[in-house]
Amino acid sequence: MYYIIKKGRSNTTYIFIATGIFLIISFSIQLYIFSQTTQFKFQFPGDWDKPLGIIIGVFLIIRSRRFRNQRLGLFIKIDDKKMTFRTQENQDVQKVTLTDIINVSGNEDGITLKTSTNQNIVIDLTAVKSEKEMKILRKNLIQKLNS
Secondary structure, eight states: OEEEEEOOOOHHHHHHHHHHHHHHHHHHHHHHHHHHHSOOOOSSSTTTHHHHHHHHHHHHHHHGGGGHHHHHOEEEEEOSSEEEEEOSTTSOOEEEEGGGEEEEEEOSSEEEEEETTSOEEEEEOTTSSOHHHHHHHHHHHHHHHHO
């Protein structure tokens, strides 16, 4: 069973990375050509536009990591031996072995799993768009995990 709660968006990350690489390469070439032909002026504002362009390019590449969570999307996947899920944007992908699950209980917002290591794992389904879909998904997950 594979259910996509919210599809990931990767365009923003790639735009930031591509723009950052473009800025770094273009301003590096301009700085190299400029430094070969003339002397660099150390007074500000002087010739600082090229190094600042390189710094902005590096900043954009580093900042693109902010969009990593949006890129992954929200999903629930159940295989024969394990369950992999990510139901909130601020959490990482979690994996649970189906044989470790002792108890499955449903509540209004999702499902609570009790594992053999006395760990309670909460699968939050509030990101599902409609209440009807959330009820059907909760019912299907409980049936699948109890069998």
